[in-house]
Amino acid sequence: MLHSQSVLSDAHILIVDDQPDQLRLLIDVLRNAGCRISIAFDGSQAYQRALAISPDLILMDVRMPRMSGFAACRLLADTPETRAIPIIFLTAAGSLDERLEGLDIGGVDYISKPFEPAEVLARIRVHLGRATNKHGQEPAHTPVSESSGNNVIVRAAIRHLSARLNDPPTVEQLARLVGTNEKRLSRAFREDLGQTVFEYLRAERLRIAQRLLTTTSLSVANIAEEIGFSSAANFATAFRDRFGVTPSAYRDERQVQDVPPAQEPCLDRT
Template sequence: MPAQESPHILVIEDSPQELRALQSLLRGEGYRVTLATDGRQGFQRAIALQPDLILLDVRMPVLDGFATCRLLKEAPRTQHIPVIFLSSAGAIEERLEGLTHGGVDYVLKPCHPDEVLARVRIHMRLGSRTRGPAAIEADAFLSHDEITLRAAVRLIREQLGALPSLEDIARKVGTHDKRLSAIFRQHMGTTVFAWIREERLRKGRELLMETSLGLQDIAESVGFRSACNFITAFRERMGVTPSQFRKASRGDALATNE
């Protein structure tokens, strides 16, 4: 198989000696293998090299595997690349977190090289290498800060009802709280907390219009401590109570359908 046509695998692992047998097997099968020893280096190499598949450890210094995967899935150049986690982090919560954040598979260490090879072959067949013009065009304008912002926005929306602290949000997207705050101010024109408040109210409006959930359930689902807090914030922002808003929106819907 010509070298330029050989499938390319990026291994992101802070203890690469643990995977020496796997690397040898992959190379013996004709795969090109590139190593990175922490998540930040791995993310940068994935952007530059665009491998066919990534094998990713979870517990690493600098940038852990979950944060790395979040960034990979927000970057147009890498969002299509299959990610297989190889990790000793075996708790069900950790395995689910890896799969939720974009991993296609999760293999526990110590792992048998032949099993990993079999999984690599499966996901190589399933994975698509096609990328549309829109993704390529977007690459030219998407900075690292913008990728971080996209990852933070997705994380906040997914966990709106029970958000972690700002420090944890920043850590989960590979940065620190002051830097994340600066990114929001630069690109969103507001603070992280102000954006979260607006997002909670936006989601609250959506639930008022599209569901029959009670105010307490809506308040909890968007991260307010109580229905009273939600009602107060909603009225301050919208000028009407949630119940008035729901009634008016349904009246508009009925009028539209008449």
């Protein structure tokens, strides 16, 4: 028990919640356990605070104004300075799909509201212990420049687009998912990649189409559907504009290149 308590002693916990009564309860519980505490009231503030203070662990509500806990988690997971910080979601929203999404984007655990203080402390102890064993010490904080911030936003957006290539969100929806606005997201793509979001999405679809044409026997129509084109004709036009050949011609060319050269017959000279 002494060892478990020592893990909590002086641990720096960032609590993220927009409900004052929940914040007061968590503050009391964690202070009594010897923790140092910082507070944020939404996901955007949580992201900025995490960059500034490098907490040992984050207790994150999910549904908050301005930026949700999930959007903040995506940004934190895509930022080298914060990706190692354990994030425990603390929320009244307990559907299986939501829990799986939270774990998939980088959360390490869930605690359902209303919570038991003893359970909160126990789960924090477990994840602080694992983080200490894995990393040995706190990572040094490095200031994040504006260009680095753009890169974080772009990487988070790309991860989201890759997961829904055949049915992508609109730019407005994508901006919300990564915790920013449409104007900032568009600027980040232009400055970091030299492309608009739409240009990146089309180029990525066509890149994957090349691989599918080369490595699978899917029809051109099936590939068009797989990567999110509205029709095989639109896909063929976009592919020809980008690569100078139709998808079928590209596949035929690749197959010819991959055919091994014929070997001379081995004659028995005995």
